[in-house]
Amino acid sequence: MAATMKDIAKRTGLGLATISSYFNGGNVREKNRVKIEEAIEELHYEVNEVARGLKTNATKTIGVVIPELNNTFCAEIITEMEDVLRSHGYATIVCDCRTDKKLERDAVEFLSRKRVDGIINMPVDTEGTHLKKFQKTGKPIVLIDRKIQDLSCDSVLVDNEKAAEDAMRVFFQAGHRKIGIIGGPEEISTAQERLQGYRSAYEKQNLPIQESLIYHGDYTIQGGVKGLEKLVTDNPDMTAVFVTNYEMTMGAVIGVNELGLKIPEQLSLIGFDNLQFARACNPKLTIVAQPTPGIAREVAGIMLKRLEEGEGEEKERITEKLGAEIITGRSVRVI
Amino acid sequence: MAATMKDIAKRTGLGLATISSYFNGGNVREKNRVKIEEAIEELHYEVNEVARGLKTNATKTIGVVIPELNNTFCAEIITEMEDVLRSHGYATIVCDCRTDKKLERDAVEFLSRKRVDGIINMPVDTEGTHLKKFQKTGKPIVLIDRKIQDLSCDSVLVDNEKAAEDAMRVFFQAGHRKIGIIGGPEEISTAQERLQGYRSAYEKQNLPIQESLIYHGDYTIQGGVKGLEKLVTDNPDMTAVFVTNYEMTMGAVIGVNELGLKIPEQLSLIGFDNLQFARACNPKLTIVAQPTPGIAREVAGIMLKRLEEGEGEEKERITEKLGAEIITGRSVRVI
């Protein structure tokens, strides 16, 4: 069995309180501090965080629930967040719910039983019912990327509508008029906003929107492949396509290759996220790049802030909105 | 405050032992079972896993330490493992150590204080010193992908030497003789094995190995870019390059694009991992594909096995070795 504080107390002849005080930054006589440190060394003592957690009612652990770890956007955010949180002494338990509402609900309950100190979530269930119960504990919840209307909590978002409008402007300025879009799942707020940006851009040009140019994808690679094939088939006069997340961008590029189309001669393309992938395409892809590390740091920062202010009075909810950036490649032909 | 078992006991008039027994699958009179369930419902009771963990000395949590979450190979493995483990009631705490030995050691200590029931690790420190102390607890350790010589624990590996030889054979059969390799960090066992496969392949052809064709990369995208540039510059007569992990493969493709080279006319390429990326390349890349989901399931399976057999007598150590597969694209020119 692992050594306990009691063992150290016995070994040094000191009381439990002194040992505890030593570990919690209290004042301990120099002589005793040395004795304690010797005992720690010899007994290979390590604080038992489980016992500490039971006593202090804080586990120093944050739960993170995301739709797919296997999605670059999510993975990048988690890497960065985990870094920040761990450097402040917090562990993160990541639950990948496979874009499944049932699993998402299970994950939150699971984390709740584990008594995590807070939950960070990129929600699949747009109603937020899965979080209602946890919220009653008074522990902080921070939402990433997708807002939930009737859930009062902090969130860090991206200005998706503007990002999409910006991308569309690039196409219009290059002379394109028949532009397709591979959108995301209709119930996801980011997808709605990006599609809204597409529509707004057309409206600002006083051009009619053609519904056959709109494809509703599912944010997966395979969805991107299918979307591209369908748009090309249905719209012989289409000259450009805007793809609204990374996985579907990769899928669209696969589709283009497998159909044997030339970018940008036969089809212009603007993708989403992952600058490195954009560079690996030939010609280099023009993309909308989200401020992933910024989102992650913002989320972690808000969580840490909430954690240290405690479950005090009802605080003002924070809704941070970050801007995306267009990174220009050579995948848009000037007509 | 959250409800406790005591509250349920009071509410139902039953004893603590009965409630506990109810939660642990014991026999409870039908009448009481109903009462308990009503109380749970009304009090919104949820088991406190922290308290349970203190008592049972098992946290139902597995620690995972990897070099980079932001690396597809790692991310895919974790997604899959987490799935299996969680379906067996285990949480996973993932620590990304940023390919840093110091951080890796910190991560293991951190997990040890958190009293995780076992550790899964893709090691950066090839000596394994970071695991020595944890191993003394008698809790299971499973290594992924990289073996550590003097650490007696289970590991799941890939037959890297054979994988590399297979890739080289494709080149030789297509008539290539001057083949470059973008290898990994010299101290990492997978990198050594892949390089060994490269050397063996040359030896079997009775051809001399040219050291200028060997580049030691660092398994990053940027490393791949630099490697490709250097190999091309140093070896005007080189006709093919073998890249030994996914990130560097992407980097090599970026390098090829930025140098304006044509694949496979001017340079043949065989990459590593990520079939989807290979499909997104034009022409489609030939790659060595590791059995990622297989590795993940194997690792999770071994961990669960160790967990349930307990800290019994010294068990036979398992070393699983899985095979990789060549997926043929059109990036290798036949000379």
Next chain:
DNA sequence: ATGAAAGCGCTAACAC
């Protein structure tokens, strides 16, 4: 089948 009580390893209030 159920109740009473001890104790897992720690923190914190209190006394000295």
Next chain:
DNA sequence: GTGTTAGCGCTTTCAT
């Protein structure tokens, strides 16, 4: 500054 002690929420003998 240090010791004593109660108790966090649970599981687990041991009686009954």
